[in-house]
Amino acid sequence: MSDTRRAETRRLEMRRWQIKPDDPHALQLAADARLMPTDYTDDQTWELILGGGDTSALQLQTRYGGRAGLASIVPMWWIDHRPVFQYQAYAAPPIVTAFAPGWIEVQGKITPRLSFKADFIAFDSQSIGCRFVVKNALPSPIELRLDVVGFAAAQSQEIKPQIAHKLTGGEGLTFGKLHDIVPLIVLEKGRAELSGSNPKLSITVKISANASTTLRWIHVGLDDIHKAFTHAEKLLTPNWTRIVAKIQQAAQAVPQIETGDVALDATIAFGIQQLLQSMLRPTMTLPYGSFVGTRQPGRGWSARGDGTDHPRAWSGQHPTLAYLTALGLASIDPVSAQGIVRNYLAVQHNDGFVDGRPGLAGQKVGYLCMPLLARMTWGIFQYTENDTLLKQTARPLWKFLSRWMQADNDKDGDGVYEWQDEQQTGYPFFPMFGAGLSYAQNADIRLTEAPDLAAYLLSEVVSLKAIASYLQNKTDEQRAQSLIQQLKHGLDSLWFDDRYGYRDFATHARAQRVVVVENGRGDEEQLISTTLTPPNRLIVRVIGGVDHAPNVSVIIDGKDSNGQPQQETLNASAFKWSTGYGSASTQKVFASISRIRTVGLSRVYRIHAHSVDSTPLDINAILPLWAVEIDHDKARTLVDLLTQPKHFWLKNGVSMVSTRDTSFEQMKTGEGGGVWMYWVTLIGEGLIEHGYMGHATELIKRVLRLQTEVLRERKAFYEFYHTELPLGLGERGHTAGVIPLHLLLRVLGVRVISPRKVWTGGAFEWGTAVTITQHGVTIRRAPDGTRVAFPSGYTVDLPAEAPMQEIIDPTPKE
Secondary structure, three states, rough: OOOOHHHHHHHHHOOOOOEEEEOOOOOOEEOOHHHHHHHHEEOOOOOEEEOOOOOOOOEEEEOOOHOOOOOEEEEEEEEOEEEOOEHOOOOOEEEEEEEOEEEEEEEEEEEEOEEEEEEEEEEEEEEEEEEEEEEEEEOEEEEEEEEEEEEEOOHHHHHHEEEEEEOOOEEEEEEEOOOOOEEEEEEEOOEEEEEOOOEEEEEEEEEOOOOEEEEEEEEEEEEHHHHHHHHHHHHHHHOOOHHHHHHHHHHHHHEEOOOOEEEEEEHHHHHHHHHHEEEEOOOOOOOOOOOOOOOOOOOOOOOOOOOOOOOOOOOOOOHHHHHHHHHHHHOOHHHHHHHHHHHHHHHHOOOOOOOOOOOOOOOOOEEEEOOOOOHHHHHHHHHHHHHHHHHHHHHHHHHHHHOOHHHHHOOOOOOOOOOOOOHHHOOOOOOOOOOOOOOOOOOOOOHOOOOHHHHHHHHHHHHHHHHHHOOOOOHHHHHHHHHHHHHHHHHHHHEEEEEEOEEEEEOOOOOOEEEEEEEEEEOOOOOEEEEEEEOEEEEEEOOOOOOOOOOOEEEEEEEEOOOHHHHHHEEEOOOOOOEEEEEEOOOOOOOEEEEEEEOOOOOOOOEEEEEOOOOOOOOOHHHHHOOOOOOOHHHHHHHHHHOOOOOOOEEEEOOOEEOOOOOOOOOOHHHHHOOOHHHHHHHHHHHHHHHOOHHHHHHHHHHHHHHHHHHHHHOOEEEOOOOOOOEEEEEEEHHHOOOHHHHHHHHHHHEEEEEEEEEEOOOOOOOOOOEEOOOOOOEEEEEEEEEEOOOOOOOOEEEOOOOEEEOOOOOEEE
């Protein structure tokens, strides 16, 4: 065999696993949009359950996108009149030996000499199938029966399966009408028969000595049973070996990462699988494929049929998840990664406005997108080196930046801009704001200048400068440099003592909370003599009424900063109401308060009022690390603050809020707001940019250990995680909670551009050797150096101190 052929054979090999029920895993299975058709309005995802003890060793489960409580398909073997389906009944219980997006391979032994391999394949959004290849290692023939049994329940009622008959002959199993579909299971060459009162599908085969046989079944969930039979027949026609080979070939683009810890490796691998499975194909309203947050068995069905009733995680490209997804996909599926950026720009208005959450059903949220698109675009380019995206998006990205820099986002014209909606931040739970949240102070974010927005805008301009430099556009490059200086000045103005912080947009002052009224009766006038130094705004909270929002007005009298009398009325429309209370911020700044009175409240209501506290310490104080363009001394101070366990540096990663904040244990999203992979990524990137690779490595390791334990116990990733306990929070199976692949690759110092080109080198702080294989290239990074092996057989060795560099295979192409 030639060296080239030997390398090609090596390239096609997939990692072999031995994943048992107690091992960390996430076996959700959905059609891979790169290879298979998908349907945004009716996507039926499945989950493979590895049982233990006296439970079924293999169960394939779904909820049909939310139509059913649960539906399961269980294979049951019969040999020598003995059933084999429980974990303990197998000679070698089933284990997962390989997986890729849309495919899971399982192996086991029914008896010591009768083994099987199963391929579970998601063919499209409504179809899934299983192929068993059973091998008889005995010197004599053996008779074996396979039963395929179905169970389902909806609205706490069991749904008994029924026998379905094909018009042209043939049988299947169905659960009858489930809302608008009729699920169908077909066993190739099998027959339906009754087992007690429940039907099942069954086939008996005789396997010759030292031979094997193939058994296949398919499940289809369509709106008509006859369509389902036709589609099942179509899917059973081709050779599935070619389909599996195609899936495995596509998996060569997926980075295979070996750290020496199999459990951590599995967590990484399942995270990448879930990331790829989050993608769906384009619709009529978005020109490119997009992602959903929870491609899980209970999500994916639109009862309206158009997708507009999908829940939050399915309702548009949230920018924080877009950043994680696009950069995670960039080296694997560049078209999809670039499409995420292009989808935002596809809905851009003439004035540069880009909606914050364009969706596959035409969803829009109406507020300006987080300024993240140029950074995302430049990041994608680092993995693809395809400058078509840069050339085609440079002008729209400049228009988007210009829209952010309009006067409506900078009311005082000082070059430090204001958010216009808490949702724009990606995290509407910060204790300073948190509209409708009882633990938060409910300040109006529109009246605040915040360091996170200043950092985002600076990062955008730095990225636009890099794009202009690459494209050799001197005019744009000079324009960007001028804006960088302006934005750096604005960000510097938000530096207070040893951190970045919030300030009032008009007064530019930071102030601590001053209580003005506490538990005042709603029907009584409050006579007050309170001075606010520095002058500040008030937050008024009305408590009572449970679900009833009263038609209230609150009149505040006092003096302005010039000592002149001043009055402001907060009408009912100024209040944001939640269960049992409403809050509003004054638009005017008061130097003193003399009286607060209400109109429209009875004595059952209570009034609280305090000045805005702009001193809370949260992750936004540190986020400018990520913006790159801050000086070394400030960066070092921020890293010192970040890595203090008494503030942010906790067991499972970085918290959203300092542990010293009074709301740390009260937050709706868990202690300290939890650990979120998006902010872990931004902080990790900031650490790397400023030379703190050791801290970035420790951060990603903490996250990996956490996710591994959650996968071990809960068999799924979660939207975010507890700061101290091995506990997933938020939605189960949310893509926002998978390992941030982009950050991991930056920590490992590897970018595989193609089978012939790699970037690697720089600081390596993992401590032990790590091997990354992608596109047929293998890179081994270790404390003593780096080795790169290309598919051609060409290798390069780098010393430990080698900087990040480009390595190209000089071997002539065949």
